[in-house]
């Protein structure tokens with residue numbers, strides 16, 4: 218047990234049939250569809266190898282992207298990459314819980330491993346609901362009876378109350394995998410005892426998540442929030458800057474217009490503890506053009522933070538005792554607009570603070586700039602990591618604890 222979270226040490230694993238939730242959700246190169254980073258694949262190696270050493274039969278369940286997004290794909294390539302990284306054969310099954318998947322699972326021999334199709338191809342998986350409701354979804358009803366144990370190693374999706382994350386532990390024995398165990402231990406310790414001052418750097422396109430985290434972090438005593446990406450654009454709009462139609466359109470497309478009101482309330486409440494960009498880079502006919510935010514609006518999309526902003530951010534980063542960085546600060550996939558993310562990761566690595574980074578793009582930036590070794594903890598989770606650091610309980614952890622109470 219890790220506190221009251223059941224772990225693999227609490228079960229006799231020998232020869233058991235295991236449903237293993239992993240998180241392989243990875244940024245893809247928009248041109249080639251290739252994985253931009255394979256750290257999440259690496260991170261499940263230990264759990265997979267331990268289960269195989271115990272002659273378990275393993276069924277991996279995972280997701281990639283969200284319905285409607287460009288990176289919403291099948292998991293065929295994921296199965297192949299996980300197989301290479303873990304150095305074990307893993308067969309991809311083109312089904313989630315239909316008769317083909319059920320037959321494969323029933324016939325799976327000791328020490329064999331398969332991977333099911335993208336769980337989010339199944340519509341109920343993307344609904345966030347309480348665990349008792351998720352326990353009654355078809356995914357859980359059809360799959361749970363076929364397994365001895367559910368193992369959750371998918372720390373990175375722990376902040377989502379989705380069926381594959383919180384449903385299974387309600388109806389069967391459940392344990393945290395080794396990656397989950399490690400993340401909860403390390404992040405829990407940092408959350409308890411951060412070295413002051415504490416700075417969160419939040420970017421990416423999931424601005425609703427980012428603002429929610431910022432709010433909780435500020436409430437719990439975080440000193441400063443630095444922002445980039447869509448989070449920054451929303452805060453700039455909330456401050457009254459007219460960010461321009463292309464950026465507004467992007468926010469609208471992500472269904473996040475109402476987040477501007479949320480951001481307005483936060484600015485009133487926390488003032489200068491939220492630091493927004495002074496200047497931004499625009500994508501102007503395939504070129505990078507920087508302007509002060511006072512010169513907005515322009516009819517070009519905001520795609521990065523500018524050099525003046527970077528000077529301020531570097532100063533705050535160098536004075537921080539603890540730094541948490543999640544989410545790209547610009548359109549990271551395009552070299553012209555990766556400046557903010559790349560410079561920030563270098564500044565974080567050079568600082569003397571205790572640093573934690575999470576999220577696919579942030580981690581990819583750390584790798585590309587060769588500074589991974591200088592980061593105190595590279596989490597496999599982005600949103601999950603910052604949610605926990607900010608002080609939110611994680612639904613996946615609550616579900617594991619409740620499984621121990623129900624079945625233990």
Ligand code: 3PG
Nearest residue numbers: 240242283373374599600
């Ligand atoms: C992540 O990459 O943060 C997790 O896999 C969760 O993905 P989501 O934000 O699409 O739910």
